[in-house]
Amino acid sequence: MSGGTVVEKTVTIQNRHGLHVRPATQLADLAGKFKSAVTILKDGQEVSARSIIELLTLAASHGTVLHLRAEGPDAAEAVDAIERLVNSKFGLE
Amino acid sequence: MQILKGTPVSPGIVIGEAFVLDIEEYRMPRRAVPPEQIEEEVSRFEAAAAKVGSDLQADIAHIQAFLPDENLADIFAGHLSIMKDLAPQIVHSVREYRFTPEHAVSKKVRMIVKQLTSREDPTGFTTRLVADFTDVEKRLLRTLFGQRGAAPSGANLKSVIFARDLTPSQTIRLDRSKVLGFVTELGGRTSHTAILARAQGIPAVVGIANVTRDLSGGDTVIVDGSKGLVIVEPDEETLKKYRAIERNFISFEKRTADEMRSQPSETRDGIAVALLANIEMPEEAAHAREYGAGGIGLFRTEFLMFDPRNPAGEKEHFDAYRKVITAMEGRPITLRALDIGADKMVDDSAQQEKNPFLGCRGIRYLLERMDLFRTQLRAVLRASAFGKLRLMFPMVSTLDEIKQARAIIQDVRDELDREGSAYDAELPVGIMIEVPSAAIAADLLCAEADFLSIGTNDLVQYVMAVDRMNEKISALYQPANPAVLRLLRQVLEAGQRAERPVSMCGEMSGDPLFTALLLGLGLRSFSTVPSAIPEVKKVLRSVTISEARQMAQEALAFPDAHQVVEYLTERTKRIIPELF
Incomplete structure (x- = not known):
């Protein structure tokens, strides 16, 4: 990630059913659109936001706080986009 | 580790x-793939993944067309995403670790599931996720095995x-x-x-x-x-x-089995003792022969009730009995009538009883279920025309039960006579002694029973009032307790006086620790799991009847089970040191 910057942000899962398969798919798809590497941290566990399986193993239920971290040329855009998705409750509610 | x-x-x-x-x-095959086959396995997996992908797409399309439920379609769409994410990781495992795709899929999903379930799950959130992952796993495995046919390499x-x-x-x-x-x-x-x-x-x-x-x-x-x-x-x-x-x-097991197979089953002073086998299914008769069984002392017939809603018919009973008769080539076979109820009811549709071990089981159940009972009796009687059969009833607690059962046997005989079907008119009809009332009053029951067979597993449990599955009190499950030993002596004496053969088919009869003691108490017919026959034979061949009587007398003089076990261990050790 040459010339990349690091952007970090904290979000809270607000949709009732948590980060289950469908929202995790949306998140992974979204993260895959950026050049930056996005990781998500929770309780010391760090996963790639591009992997739906890894996202699911976070077992992030309603109210869980996630720490986003992006590194790369479009790090800020990536983090913002993901924050918007999470805050929109993944368009599910 | x-x-x-x-x-x-x-x-x-x-x-x-x-x-x-x-x-x-599903069977998970062995994991090491020979290096030259790795790419072949990778393509096999990729083909399976593609197939699962198109199956999922088809399911989604089907749901959208016929069950317009967005959530349902979403579940499958989610599975598709999981699979797409999983696929490259599986390919990596196959290449890197030479796992078979089946093993790689199973291992990966087990790992994810383990990780998911290691947390607390008050909302049931991870439970649903686990279901999603195992569903994908099953689809992949089903497809992988499907390609390979019915015989996975493992x-x-x-x-x-x-x-x-x-x-x-x-x-x-x-x-x-x-x-x-x-x-x-x-x-x-x-x-x-x-x-x-x-x-x-x-x-x-x-x-x-x-x-x-x-x-x-x-x-x-x-x-x-x-x-x-x-x-x-x-x-x-x-x-x-x-x-x-x-x-x-x-090597010890095999040596004992080889050494004992051709040896006559008799004490050192030449008194013949019957060593019979307990079997669960007809196929085990061959196994019994391998271990040198002189016959079948307990042929359990509950396998015919695998599906209680759809019990076996007369033909299935008859064929199963014929199979054992043929395999045993004229050796005696003691068949136990269906022992259903309590723990043996394989279906949960059985009426829930508060205390099934004291409930409607064994002969009590059979007398209630005349349909099952008559079907079995017809098959037993018809099979008795082809070999040396004996029939016994489980869980007998009163004389009246034997009388009732005998009346039904007579009725079935009359029916067979009318049809002109052959049967052994002398078929011995006996009872299991596994309830304290039957043991204590064995002499009275001999009036209606042609023979007795002591079922020590239940008898010990009922005499000690101990559920041996209950870990807290399992130490109280004591076959060597003086109360049990006295009762056994009493039953054996009652049989002798009434001239009724007595055998034993519980676990005690297959434990070499008790062989000499039981011989000394008068037991001359042991029925045990086939694999225990060689060891029991080894013990009984090395003692004389008078030595055994002496041992029984000494063992019964101890006040508690621990001292009895200690004494028997010490004596048996001299005969088979390898066992201890």
Whole structure:
């Protein structure tokens, strides 16, 4: 990630059913659109936001706080986009 | 290396590969792929993944067309995403670790599931996720196995079967020549798996929670059925230690079996003693012969009730009995009428009783279910025309029950006479002695019983008022308790006085510790799991009747079970030191 910057942000899962398969798919798809590497941290566990399986193993239920971290040329855009998705409750509610 | 502790239910030590039978009975094949076949396996997996992908797409399309439920379609769309994410990781495992795709899929999903379930889950959130992952796993495995046909590569290897629980129908479908050992999450000493394992002389450990979840097919495991240990992926040192024990154990068992097979079954002073086998299924008759059984002392017939809603018909009963008669080539066979109820009811549709062990089971149940009882009696009687059969009833507690059962037998005989069907008019009809009332009043029951067979498992449980599955009090389950020994002596004496043959078919009769004592009390017919026959024979061939009587007298003089066991251990050690 040459010339990349690091952007970090904290979000809270607000949709009732948590980060289950469908929202995790949306998140992974979204993260895959950026050049930056996005990781998500929770309780010391760090996963790639591009992997739906890894996202699911976070077992992030309603109210869980996630720490986003992006590194790369479009790090800020990536983090913002993901924050918007999470805050929109993944368009599910 | 991981050491798991369970309940030891069948002794012996084996080392082998794990074979996980999950609820859908998929078999996880051995994992090492020869280097030249790796790319072939990768393409096989990719083809399977593509197939699963198109199946999922088809399911989604189907749902959208016929069940316009967005959530439902979403679930499958989610599975598709999981699969797409999973696929490259599986390919990596196949290339990097030479896993078969089946093993790689299973291992990966087990890992994810383990990670998910390691957390608290108050909302049921992870439970649903686990279901999603296992669903994808099953689709992949089903497709992978589908390509390969019915015989996955692992099926030819001997392996240790791991399962949550083995149902009788699963057990019967296993190729027993390929089973090294059994490990299950559920079950106790009297579970079907346990009884079957002991009958086959296969080491088994039960009651290890979550073992199928935490383990993958192909893992190397050591099963120590004597101590109740299962060691997963053992280190070199442990492996070495157990290999040595395994060799000794096998060679001792085999040596004893080989040495004893052709020896007559008699005491040192030449008194003939019947050594018979307990069997669960007709196929085991051959096994009984291998161990030198002089006949079948307990042919359990509950296998005919695998599906209680659809019980076996007369023909199935008859064919099964004929099979054993043919296999035993004229040797005597004692068949036990269906012993259903309590723990033996394989279906939960059975009426829930508050206290099933004191409930409607054995002969009590048969007298209620005239349809089942008559079907079996017809088959038994018709089969009796072809060999030396005896029939006995389980759970008899009163004289009246035998009278009632006999009246029904007479009625069935009349029916067969009218049809012109042949049967043995002299078919001996006896009873199990496993209820204290029957044991205490054995002399009175002899009036209606042609023979007695002591079922020590239940008898000890009822005499001691101890449920042996209850860990807290299992130390009170004492076959060597003076109360039990006195009662056994009483039953044997009652049989002798009434000139009724008495045999024993509980676990006690297969335990070499008790062989000389039982001989001394007057027992002349032992029925046991086939694999125990050689050891029992070895003990009885090395004592005389007067020595055995002396031992019985001394053993019965002790005030408690511990001293009896200590005494018997010390005496038996002189005969078979290898056992201790």
